[in-house]
Amino acid sequence: MIRYALHCDRGHEFEAWFGSSTDYDRIAAAGENTCPFCGSTFVEKALMAPAVGGRARADDKPNKETERGKGEKVALAAPDPRQAAFREALKEFRRKLTENADYVGDRFAEEARKIHYSEVEPHGIYGEATAEEAEGLAEEGVAFQPLPPLPEDRN
Ligand SMILES: [Zn+2]
Numbered sequence: 001m002i003r004y005a006l007h008c009d010r011g012h013e014f015e016a017w018f019g020s021s022t023d024y025d026r027i028a029a030a031g032e033n034t035c036p037f038c039g040s041t042f043v044e045k046a047l048m049a050p051a052v053g054g055r056a057r058a059d060d061k062p063n064k065e066t067e068r069g070k071g072e073k074v075a076l077a078a079p080d081p082r083q084a085a086f087r088e089a090l091k092e093f094r095r096k097l098t099e100n101a102d103y104v105g106d107r108f109a110e111e112a113r114k115i116h117y118s119e120v121e122p123h124g125i126y127g128e129a130t131a132e133e134a135e136g137l138a139e140e141g142v143a144f145q146p147l148p149p150l151p152e153d154r155n
């Protein structure tokens with residue numbers, strides 16, 4: 001058994017046990033890791049050195065490590081079988097958002113503004129923007145929404 005510190009895309013941190021690192025890779029690749037706090041399937045290994053837990057730190061009380069070892073609770077999650085359906089729904093949603101829309105790449109903010117200010121015929125667009133650009137658009141009241149990432153996008 002191997003324990004990984006994981007975190008989801010909303011910043012929840014938790015630990016989970018896997019049979020082996022290969023098991024972890026397989027489960028992660030299938031998008032079947034689930035955040036126990038919010039159910040997010042966008043879960044990644046935390047960038048934490050595995051050695052940290054095993055090394056005694058100066059501020060550790062003498063028995064802390066062993067006491068923790070026995071009663072320590074780990075967050076576990078069994079994949080909800082409905083997640084496959086959810087991913088399909090997510091894909092479908094993405095398809096609907098993009099099927100009649102023009103891909104504008106990193107000119108998204110610029111193009112969204114043109115549409116918002118009626119400088120061009122209204123039409124659907126999708127593309128990329130920086131967080132700063134998205135914030136600016138939101139402040140101006142430009143309507144847009146995040147395109148949900150699919151688990152496979154993260155691999
Ligand atoms: Zn979460």
